[in-house]
Amino acid sequence: MSDSGSRLAEVYGADRPGLPRGRSSLPAEVVRAAQRGRLLRAMISSVAELGYTGTTVAGVVGRARVSRKAFYDHFEDLEDCLLAAVDEAERAVVGELTARREAAGPPGRTARDLLRSGLAAYLALCAKEPEYTRCLMLELPAAGPRALRRRQRSYASIAELLKAWHARSSRDHPEWPEPSEYDYAGAVGAVAEIVFVKCAENDTASLPRLVDEVTAIVLRVLAVPPDRPV
Numbered sequence: 001m002s003d004s005g006s007r008l009a010e011v012y013g014a015d016r017p018g019l020p021r022g023r024s025s026l027p028a029e030v031v032r033a034a035q036r037g038r039l040l041r042a043m044i045s046s047v048a049e050l051g052y053t054g055t056t057v058a059g060v061v062g063r064a065r066v067s068r069k070a071f072y073d074h075f076e077d078l079e080d081c082l083l084a085a086v087d088e089a090e091r092a093v094v095g096e097l098t099a100r101r102e103a104a105g106p107p108g109r110t111a112r113d114l115l116r117s118g119l120a121a122y123l124a125l126c127a128k129e130p131e132y133t134r135c136l137m138l139e140l141p142a143a144g145p146r147a148l149r150r151r152q153r154s155y156a157s158i159a160e161l162l163k164a165w166h167a168r169s170s171r172d173h174p175e176w177p178e179p180s181e182y183d184y185a186g187a188v189g190a191v192a193e194i195v196f197v198k199c200a201e202n203d204t205a206s207l208p209r210l211v212d213e214v215t216a217i218v219l220r221v222l223a224v225p226p227d228r229p230v
Contacts, residue, residue, distance in 0.1 A: 043078075045063055045131055053142055079147065086140065111173065115169075120211045123195075158188050195207065
């Protein structure tokens, strides 16, 4: 699929109907994969609507239209299910952003254009998947220390993409200073805070319109100097 919102829907199995009741002619691995996808989407949906503390196994399996046994066949508990959902989503997001970073693009595309394109893709994803965004930004900390560490790992993955962009771009811009690890963490944190505010305001739909402001913030945090006059 071409857009990251569709990638996440594919990961979670959002558009699949419920599995047929009774004996199924589908292969067991197909049934398990479908159950897992539905449970992941149901977990994200429940946490986004009710909060992590208001989410129950009974509520998740009801949304997913699978049995309680199926839940425990896949996950140890609610925290395990939530972290699995975040893991699956992160792989889809990072895969999409990596593909955009490596795309050749039109002739004359600058380093700033590439950065803007990646940030635009990320903000568009947040707008298309408000439930996932709300879970990551607002609700994941409520799941405890393990979940907080998982969110930091997600941030570190985005920081690695920024570092790769900077390393690639600085070959053509030797005048650029080398950012520290804290600079990359600060850039990711700045973007995350903007997304957090929009989540708290229930206004993730407006995030794509902020791409120029967000790009400018990241460039400032990384101390990228203005373009030289041609």
